[in-house]
Amino acid sequence: MSKQQLHIVKIGGNIINNSELLSSFLKDFSELKGLKILVHGGGKKATELANSIGLEPKMVNGRRITDEANLEIVTMVYAGLLNKNIVAELQQNNCNALGLSGTDANCILAHKRIVKDIDYGFAGDIDAVNTNAINVFLQNEIIPVFCAISHDKKGQLLNTNADTIASELAIGLSNLYDVSLVYTFEKNGVLLTIEDEDSVIEDIDSKKYETLKSDNIIADGMLPKMENCFHALSKGVSKVIIGNPTVISNQNQKFTTLTL
Amino acid sequence: MSKQQLHIVKIGGNIINNSELLSSFLKDFSELKGLKILVHGGGKKATELANSIGLEPKMVNGRRITDEANLEIVTMVYAGLLNKNIVAELQQNNCNALGLSGTDANCILAHKRIVKDIDYGFAGDIDAVNTNAINVFLQNEIIPVFCAISHDKKGQLLNTNADTIASELAIGLSNLYDVSLVYTFEKNGVLLTIEDEDSVIEDIDSKKYETLKSDNIIADGMLPKMENCFHALSKGVSKVIIGNPTVISNQNQKFTTLTL
Numbered sequence: 001m002s003k004q005q006l007h008i009v010k011i012g013g014n015i016i017n018n019s020e021l022l023s024s025f026l027k028d029f030s031e032l033k034g035l036k037i038l039v040h041g042g043g044k045k046a047t048e049l050a051n052s053i054g055l056e057p058k059m060v061n062g063r064r065i066t067d068e069a070n071l072e073i074v075t076m077v078y079a080g081l082l083n084k085n086i087v088a089e090l091q092q093n094n095c096n097a098l099g100l101s102g103t104d105a106n107c108i109l110a111h112k113r114i115v116k117d118i119d120y121g122f123a124g125d126i127d128a129v130n131t132n133a134i135n136v137f138l139q140n141e142i143i144p145v146f147c148a149i150s151h152d153k154k155g156q157l158l159n160t161n162a163d164t165i166a167s168e169l170a171i172g173l174s175n176l177y178d179v180s181l182v183y184t185f186e187k188n189g190v191l192l193t194i195e196d197e198d199s200v201i202e203d204i205d206s207k208k209y210e211t212l213k214s215d216n217i218i219a220d221g222m223l224p225k226m227e228n229c230f231h232a233l234s235k236g237v238s239k240v241i242i243g244n245p246t247v248i249s250n251q252n253q254k255f256t257t258l259t260l
Numbered sequence: 261m262s263k264q265q266l267h268i269v270k271i272g273g274n275i276i277n278n279s280e281l282l283s284s285f286l287k288d289f290s291e292l293k294g295l296k297i298l299v300h301g302g303g304k305k306a307t308e309l310a311n312s313i314g315l316e317p318k319m320v321n322g323r324r325i326t327d328e329a330n331l332e333i334v335t336m337v338y339a340g341l342l343n344k345n346i347v348a349e350l351q352q353n354n355c356n357a358l359g360l361s362g363t364d365a366n367c368i369l370a371h372k373r374i375v376k377d378i379d380y381g382f383a384g385d386i387d388a389v390n391t392n393a394i395n396v397f398l399q400n401e402i403i404p405v406f407c408a409i410s411h412d413k414k415g416q417l418l419n420t421n422a423d424t425i426a427s428e429l430a431i432g433l434s435n436l437y438d439v440s441l442v443y444t445f446e447k448n449g450v451l452l453t454i455e456d457e458d459s460v461i462e463d464i465d466s467k468k469y470e471t472l473k474s475d476n477i478i479a480d481g482m483l484p485k486m487e488n489c490f491h492a493l494s495k496g497v498s499k500v501i502i503g504n505p506t507v508i509s510n511q512n513q514k515f516t517t518l519t520l
Contacts, residue, residue: 049313049336052313052314053309053312053313054312072341075340075341075344075345076309076336076337076340076341077336077340078340079339079340079343079344079359080335080336080337080338080339080340080341080343081332081335081336081340083339083340084335084339084340084361084363084364084409084417085335085417087361087363087364088363088411088415088416088417089415091363091366091411091413091415092413092414092415096365096366096393097363097364097365098360098364098365099339099361099363099364100358101344101347101359103344103347103348103351103357103359104344104347104357104358104359105356105357105358105402106351106356133356133400133402136396136400136402140393140396142365142393142396149344151348151351153351153352154352155348155349155351155352156348157344157345157348
């Protein structure tokens, strides 16, 4: 029997920070047919809250460190303020959303990142996804909405990269479902010319990816994102799409499809 | 066929504010056999956070008002910080907890309190409990853990009394289950002499309640709590218990049982 389709859609800070864009996206997401999961990033609210209580962001070599005080902040903002307001707006749109962090129903098990050169503090690297629990939700027409917090099952919450949460959910659930993973961001897709939103490269397979890398068209911040995508494809995810948030509703919107 | 037993346990600020007491309670709750739900109140953390960002508590006639800024605070603290840390600690104790606000899976539908003499702001009065969703969780060995936030299904989160959330959950679920509602607080039960923790009145029915009221033994802050309890009993809840948090594990702990 062929597997049921499942869409996993990740939205980032650019959309979280703009309530108009967010409302429009949540309406589109509510209307998306079939089984689906939403994963959301953080946005600037955590930094604003940290600033307002006089907490300095802790950085080492340009990387943000999650100390105990910052973990409290992200737990409040990601799992509380953002997650519950997103769920409330989806409920308003008749989408039966359920807000989740990785500790809820033990959905996402992680460990505190091992200290090598840098101690990232309470940052989580994912070990396992509890597909049983997520499957219970999906099969009962409940739509999981994940924030970027996981746990270690020893009582510790962990700040976790939202792109990685999306790809690990996609990989874990590809045993049960035919999974399409959709990464939305501020651009229309992977661009041939960074300034030209019309220059979307519509299809990239692993061979083309190597060429685009050696031609320096894909570089810098796009590299870890692309590696995440190809990792997901190599582990059973059917399709990965990168595009603007409107990609889930607008038939005419260009986007990039990645395949192995 | 007789209904399955379900325990709904409410803990308040006195235990939330004491991490040692809380850990001990969460261990006991994890070991409690059978179907169960936890409801937790707020504690002092919300006030601390409000103070640290320079937000003055808004009071009218001695009652706390939930304006927009304070709603953000309680959403962050109750649904984020407290709820997720409680769930993480239950998971550590092998209790498969799922943190919920009333907007998640549309579990608790409310409306913004009607303005009569006082505008309480974003305070919720409960209209309905979504027993279908909660039943899915219970029947899949997932333990719901509710914070005191509900929603109006029009996109608005609402600050809601935790005692009332517990009693409305108990009433709603008494159609499906044989529900025992356990209110824990800082005393050992309803006391005959307020200073004497050994003076627990072990059984109170509605007739005895009237006597205790007219004798001024039950007065002030205990009155709304007791009204909540008798309301629950009159709407199908099998049993209401009032006691110290250790009542769920300690066989020798005295407590008060209310019946109609």
